Amino acid sequence: MPEVIQKTNCTNCLFKSLVFNKLNDSELDFLDQFKIEKIYQKGEIVVNEGDTINDFLYIKTGLVKLFKTGLDGKDHILSVAKPQDFIGFLSMFSNTNYQYSIATIENSTLCFINVPALKKLIENNGVFALDILDKMSLAVDGILDTRISLCSRNLRGRIALLLLYFSDEVYHKDEYILPLARKEIAGLIEMTTENVIRILSEFRHDGLIEMDGSEISLLNKKLIEAISTAG
Amino acid sequence: MPEVIQKTNCTNCLFKSLVFNKLNDSELDFLDQFKIEKIYQKGEIVVNEGDTINDFLYIKTGLVKLFKTGLDGKDHILSVAKPQDFIGFLSMFSNTNYQYSIATIENSTLCFINVPALKKLIENNGVFALDILDKMSLAVDGILDTRISLCSRNLRGRIALLLLYFSDEVYHKDEYILPLARKEIAGLIEMTTENVIRILSEFRHDGLIEMDGSEISLLNKKLIEAISTAG
DNA sequence: TAACAAAAATGATATATATCATAATGATGT
DNA sequence: ACATCATTATGATATATATCATTTTTGTTA
Incomplete structure (x- = not known):
């Protein structure tokens, strides 16, 4: 359960330009009545597969994973999402219930926005509607790209891709703490x-990375990129 | 090149209810000025990767494949799309150029709708905008589901999934002619x-299917489903 | 119809990946 | 501090898949 629930103001929100830049102040005020902000610790469940979708979820800060538990009992992660990834748009329009679970893998602040209220804004503001379509489209492009390139890579290529993802897209550093356990990866x-x-150890032996538990540091990024491309 | 180009009328179109059921007659008349219909033979290229996106593509009849040519020279098929799959929505909003090529794998009739005209309608008709979001969302759900289940299946499971896809989703029959060559599959x-x-031959030897070239007939659907689930 | 090229088919072998077994390490609760 | 459990780690082996070589079939064109 999230420890803190905040009531903040959309018009002053640092992040409004990223999601709601096509809304004017009165629309943002309207939205204020239908949103709530929750602060989660790392490792908390945000939604369970099958839950009713009542809110559009927006990641203000942190990192979450979208996952399904397979018939074999193993968890399959659909996607790791960070701020601006707009994962909330994914099945919000096509389903009444979540097709996957969401859990935080870093301390995170999430914004919950009532779906009917959001839909009303979309219906009344065509420019906003187009903007949402743009963002949704981009989010999908990214997930599809990642998925397809995963399928056609060998194990070393996939690990390389993953290391680069966290370095380039999430932490913007060559050293970081892997937020996922080996099993989750x-x-x-x-x-x-x-x-x-095994392959992480291989990479260490080959001098590509330094590694202490979940602390990773990329030593030879060029080569890691080459492995990711060639794999 | 498509052999025939037709000028038809949206208001009388058999398929309008599938795509444009939220538009009124005057809006459909407006759309008429900005659309064109083309008839393709099997195996024709519709768009090339990198082409500028000028039109929203809607599949009236037939079957197409979306594909990319990889660095290795091999084609990777992102998706096979049939009428009502709304693949046209995919990167129309996020990109100015196609991220993939499209070719017909059956004789097909495609409808080309000018993007700025369509966007104008979205902007002016909120209910239509929400409807497009719904359809896009569904299209994406489907592609993602397929992709993810492909990744986590073994070869036999993937072939089983493919056979069932054509049987259940495309031809609605247990006998059909595979529209894809083995290499494309x-x-x-x-x-x-x-x-x-090899695996298709295996399936034949095991009595799961009958096969003569690209003519396929599923003999033991229950077992094929089991293989698809278990793989 | 012959001649050719492409696709389909099959077997032998190499490589990649999963599975199983076992140990070391680290975290957690008592 | 100890017992317990999950995670990380590594090796041996089995299995799945790719690669290479060769033949057969099919379709196309002269």
Whole structure:
């Protein structure tokens, strides 16, 4: 359960330009009545697969994973999402219930916006509607790209891709703490836990990375990129 | 090149209810000025990767494939699309150029609708905007589901999934003519051409299917479904 | 119809990946 | 501080898949 629930003001929100830049002040005021902000610790469940979709979720800060538990009991991670990834748009329009679960993998602040209220704004503001379509389209492009390139890569290529993803897209640093356990990585890039561990060790032996538990530092990014492309 | 170009009338179109059911007659008349219909033979290129996106593409009849040519020279099929799949919505909003190529794999009739005209309608008709969001969302859900389940299946499972896809989603029959060559199937479900052939032969030897060239008939659907689920 | 090219088919072999077993390490609760 | 459990780690082996080589079939064109 989120520990803190905040009532903040959309018009003053640092992030409004990222999501709601096509709305005017009175529209933002309207939205204020229908939104709530929650602060989560790392590792908390935000929604469970099957839950009714009442709110559009927006990640203000932090990192979450979208996942499904398969018939084999293993978790499959559909996507890791960070601020501006607009994962909330994904099944909000096509389904009444979540097709996946969401959990935080970093301390995160999420904004919950009532779906009917949001739909009313879309209906009444055509420019906003087009903007939402743009953002949704971009989000989808990204997820599809990642998924397809995962399928056609070998294990080393997938690990390389993952390391680069966290370095380039999430932390913007060559050193970072992997927010996912080896087992979770396995579920994200569709391989066994043992092979995740094995290949990370391989990369260390080959001088590509330094590694202490979940602390990772990329030593030879050029080569990692080459492996990611060639794989 | 498409052999025939037709000027038809949206208001009388059999398919308008599938795509444009939220538009009134005057809006449909407006659209008429900005659309064109083309008839393609099987195997024709509709758009090339990198082409400027000028039109929203709607599949009236037939079957197309969306594909990219990889660095290795092999084609990777992103998706096979049939009427009502609304693939045209995919990167229309997020990109000015196609991120993939499109070719017909059956004789097909496609409708080309000018993008700025369509956007104007979206901007002016909020209910239509929400409807487009719904359809786009559904299209994406489908593609993602397929992709993710492909990644986590073994070769036999993937072939089973493919056979069922054409049977259940496309032809609605247990006998059909595979519209894709073995090599294309390989590019669609990420395996080698040899293994596609081998596993299809295996399925025939095991009495799961009958096969003569591209004529396929599913003999034991229950078992094929089991293989698809278990794989 | 012959001649050719492409696709389909099959087997042998190499490589990549998963599975199983076992140990070391680290975290958690008592 | 100890027992317990999950995670990380590594090796041995089995299995799945890709690659390479060769033949057969099919379709196309002269």
